[in-house]
Amino acid sequence: MPVHERGYTHWNPSGARVDPPWLVIARRGLAAPMKRRWPLLLLFAAWVPAIVKGVIVFVRAKAGELMDLAVGGDWTSISPAGFLSFIEGQRFFVFLVTVILGAALVAADRRENGLSLYFSRPISLLDYLGGKVLVVMAGYAAVTLAPSLLLCLFGYLVEPSAASLDLLLLTPLRLLAMTAFVGAGLSLVLLALSSMGTRTVLVVVWWAVLCLAGDAIGNIGDGIGLDSFQYVNFMGHWHNAVSLIMSSEARLPVPPAVSLVLCLALMAGALLVLRNRIKPVEVVV
């Protein structure tokens, strides 16, 4: 019988596999922005530096020392420190991708009384948060981890040797650990900002202040010889903290351990905000 003639019918479960709620939320959270063209273009643009680095790695393998003289510095290296430099260089794309994916994630739910809808389903706060965090982390990984891993593979293929075997083993593990820490931290802070109001534009402004203005102030401090300005370098602290994992020298004139403590405190604060803000209550607008 055609569906329009049946009226209301009871559900007859097929017995197929059921996805956990956090995965459903993450999948939907990623699918919605990807339906538009410009986020895809942005992702493509974010891969351009990786392509450039790949070309340099290739040419260096073929031209040897000559290339090192032409384009020196960490950024072109395929060592763990080189990858950290590369990821630092991606921070503008990280800002754009995370803000596109994450700014509205909680704010829109609060604005539209979506939390009430979510928590009328058999899901927990952990499912909800896990799904939302995964959305932002996936965006972060798409512009940092994914190109780095491909460069690792490319670097090994260009110059396979026992010495470069590290590119297939230890370096990817370091990159994964770094992405998990920085990605989760940035996601939690962004979601906490998103949960503090219902207007997405305010989240964008605050995220820009944290990511870009903090970096700019830190650089101004460097310029005038005031290292203490780097304490407000939000993104810098995350990279400084993971310099321990990446066997790199400190990225800021601040001990990495101090940056690590600051980052952990930020994550704890963000979790506290999220726990208090994400409740199935209606928002009167």
Added chain:
Amino acid sequence: MSDTASTIRVENLTFAYHRDPALRDVSFTLEQDAVGLLGPNGSGKTTLLRALLGQVAVQPGQVRVGELDMARQAPEGRRLMGWMPERGGIIPGHSGVGLVSYMGELSGMPRQDAMQRAHEVLHFVGLKDERYRPCDTYSQGMRQRLKLACALVHDPQWLLLDEPTSGLDPGGRVDMLELVNDLAGRKGLGVILSTHLLADVEATCNEILVLREGQLLERQPVSPTVVGGRQVFEIAGFGGEEAFVNGLRDLAEVVEQDGRHITAVIDLDSLPDGDDVPMARAVMALLELARTCDYAPRRLRRRPITLADEFYSLVNPEGV
């Protein structure tokens, strides 16, 4: 599913937002049926629905859906319930079918089942031609239908509807009530309809719970035959109105004046025995009172007591 799975049991439910009590010692048991939750704004209707869903931590008190204690087993309990909120409840960025299938997946349905079921319930609520449109472009009537579809997608045993006809035009309201009637009457779903519109309850429910200031005031069937021998008399006239009204207070349960006429609710069963039928005795008693008070009635009209009379007398006990 066993019969007990369809029972909602609420015991001594108390809840406060900060220090403002929203629910006070509410207790009832509901079998799967159409139940109206009536009360003025701020009486605790929505909070009660949230408590049934396990969205607010009730203390003291207990909510059980079937054998499930909603304080500890809320996720399992929510599988048995579909929730249609009054405000919002639409997550932007999805098409109609996308949102409904999303809600299905979150309710524990496999992806393909959720999508297939989303199409079915959207057909049922009358959104089959609009299901691929972005849901943030829907009209108010379509949004209400979409929310009903979201509530139905996982085939719940109970539907919790918070002001489902809010913002609908008369045609949309009738359509929505017909859907609710169909679900409760013919499909066997339990429905709890929270509203302040008495007509919606009369059109769809078999029983009402009346809340005021967080307390459950009354629970009764929606049927004119079960309100006892109480009748409403509307009297208009001139003369000694004040004395007549004072005398009426001894005769009637409720007496109200609105400037045009006097309304009195008289319980016919409480009148002294006599040879005449109770109605005739009530009319004679009124006329006798009018004569002794020098009040000249020029109009005396009787009507059965309605749900509206019951409701207003419950939520506004002071009367005149």
